[in-house]
Amino acid sequence: MRTDSSEGRRTDFPLLYAAATLCLIITVAPFAWMFLSSIKPTSEILKMPPVWLPSTITFEHYRRLWSSAFASSMVNSAVVSISITLTTILVNSMAGFAFAKYRFPGRERLFTLLLATMMIPGQVTMIPVFILLKYLGLLNSYTGLVLPGTASVFAIFLMRQFMMGIPDSVLEAARLDGASEPRLFAQIVLPLAMPAIATLVIFTFMASWNEFLWALIIMLDESKYTVPVALAALNGQYGTDWGLLMAGSVVTILPVLGVFLLMQKHYIRGIATSGLKG
Amino acid sequence: MSRPRKYLLRVLPYLFPLLLLLGLFAALPVLGTIENSFFRDIPFLPRHWAGFENYRAILSSSDFRKSLCFTLLFTAVSVPIEIVLGYVYALTLNAVSRRRLLQAVLLLPWALPLVVAGRLWQLDTDYHSGILNLLLTRFGFEPVNWLGTPARAFTLLVVADSWKTAPFVAIILYAALTTIPQSLYEQASVDGAGLLRRFLFITLPLTLPSAFVAGLFRSVDALRIFDLVFVLTHGGPGGGTTSLSLLAYRYYLSGDFGTGGAVSVLLFAVAFLVSLLLVRLLRAPTEAAV
Structure with missing residues (x-):
């Protein structure tokens, strides 16, 4: 067996494998049920007693999904989530840079004030933002x-x-070489902050992709619905169309999973070194 | 030009976009909500100043008290469970060798929109054909109507929420675990410390600050719970699982902006007080650990 001491100890406890297995079962079981339901014929989804494996595998639900309004909601969600993610990273990395690397009067007080806005529930600001x-x-x-x-x-x-961890000497050296402040930010600070950016990409993309209430309220045309709203709307007139809903759910997770796998390499380092340790 | 002013001019371009966005979409709406809460504003009647009338009415209503109890209880029960579960996930991740894949799989529930998670649990706990009742009957128990009583609906919400958000806690804790020097464990092993002692005297103190930050983020989120309740229990049965967010939403929906505003402001006050309390309560052990 490989031994890489920096990566953590190899386990010699069967207990830990048992724990890992249990975690996996808890996590995966509902997904397995979801996936199985999405390829079952409609008659077998709510059958009593339940059917574990479908008698015939059908992609009928996916085909119906594709020809419904759901397909266009995927495009809407992609546009919205990518826009939110890019804007969030630009705006917040700029402000983070100012807070981390410049001294200015009232810096600490302003930062505390910003943190306090975290306590404001989205539902509190909803109506005024709507009016605005x-x-x-x-x-x-x-x-x-x-x-x-x-x-x-x-x-x-x-x-x-994260940016507080970038040494000042690096910035000073660049300044001595005649780099302007905006260039310093774009060509030195941003590349060094990649782990934090990767973390932020995952968190933001996931949050915006999953955003429900706000998207429900602000989009009035069905053609502009995002994925979660479209999923909620899949509720049929005569009760829930579970096959369609489960197929939609399976499709919904794929982009998030893709973004996660793409960024996975960077992001643990992003959290570990950014002092989310408080 | 004075020095401080020069500094301010230099950082303003970097801060301006954020301040503009926060001002427009956080500060202004909060002021608007606070203003709303002091007016009587219902459909078909002219809006007029009401002073603390909305607050008096809502504070003495049983709906609000019930909702406040549910919201606080939900937070108090689900957040500790999520932290413990997060530790189990994180320690497991840290101990096994195929962690890349396991990590992605464990995060799946977190990647799911709450709306979908809610529906998923609805399907799993369906009285007739849900997987949960199937297992119960297989082992000789009676099937349970999971949405039948407030207590059961509450349990279901806690389970679904923990399942969904423990991965978030796990990721933050796991990141903290990776920063603990391996030599500490080796030294402790040499000194004869067992698994439990190593956890209690090395892992726990060194990850406590992270657990605290995760707990704080989670508490603020749990106090504001909306989507899951909205989808899974609709606030029922008998209003037993109506969170404060949902209550405010219902008032807004009925066009009663004054009362909705008052509930929102109170929710903000509760979230603020709870996080203040948490910071106070946990500052001592956290600082000792750092």
Whole structure:
């Protein structure tokens, strides 16, 4: 067996494998049921007693999903989530840089004030934001869905903590070489902050992809629904169409899983070194 | 130009976008909500100043008290469970060798929209054909109507929420675990410390600050729980699982912006007080650990 001491101890406890297996079962069982339901014929989904494995595998639910309004909601969600993620990273890395690497009067007080906004529940600000967006003519628009989600306290916390770990000497050296401040930020600080950015990409993409209430309220046209809203709307007129819903759920997780696997390499380092240790 | 002002001019370009966004979508709405809560504002009647009337009415209503109890109890029960479960996940991740794949799999529930998670649990706990009742009957128990009583609906919500968010806690704890020097464990082993002692005297103190941050994030989230309740129990049975968020939403939906605003402000106050309390309560052990 390989031994890599830095990576942690190899286990010699059967107990731990038992724990790992239990964790896996708890986590995976509902997903397995979800996936199996999505390829079962409708008649077998709610059968009593339940059918474990489908008698015939059918992709009928996926085909129906594809020809429903759900397909366009995937595109909507992709546009919205990518916009939110990019804007969040730009806005918060800029602010994080200012908080981490510049001294200015009132810095600590301003940062504490920002952290306090974390306690504000989204449902509290919902109605006033709605009225504000109506006033700005941004209801039922992607801009209106994207903008309120981009100023994230978690994001600025993460960026600041991480950038505080970048040594000042690196910045000083670049300044001596004649780099302007914006160039310093774009070409030195941002690349060094990659682990934090990767972490933020995962958190933000996941949160915006899954956002429900706000997307439900602000988008009035069914053609502009995002995935979670479209999924909730899949509730048929005569009760839940479970086959369609489960197929939709399976499709919904795939992009998030993709982003996660893409960024996985960086992000544990991002959390570990950004001092989310408090 | 004075020095402080020069500094301010230099950072302003970096801060401006964030401050603009937070001002528009956090500060302004909060002020708006607070303002709303002092007005009587219901459909078909002119909006008029009400002072603390909305607060008085809501604080003396049994709906609010029930909702407050549920929200606090839900947070107090689910967050500790999530932290413990998060530790189990994180320690397991840290101990096995195929961690890349396991990590991705363990995170699956967290990647799922709450709406979907809610529906999934609905399917799993269906009285007639849910997998849970199937297992119960297989082992000789009576099937359970999981949404039948407030206590059962509460249990279901805690289970579903823990299942969904323990991976989030696990990731933060796991990151902390990776920063503990291996030599500490080796030294302790040489000194004859067993698994439990090593956990209690090395792992736990060194990861406590992370657990605290995770707990804080989770508490604030749990106090604001909306989606899961909305999908899974609709606040029932008998209003027994109506969270404060849902209560505010219901008032808004009925067009009663004043009362909805008052509930929202109270929810904010509760979230603020709880996080303040947590910070106070946990500052001592956390600082000792750092």
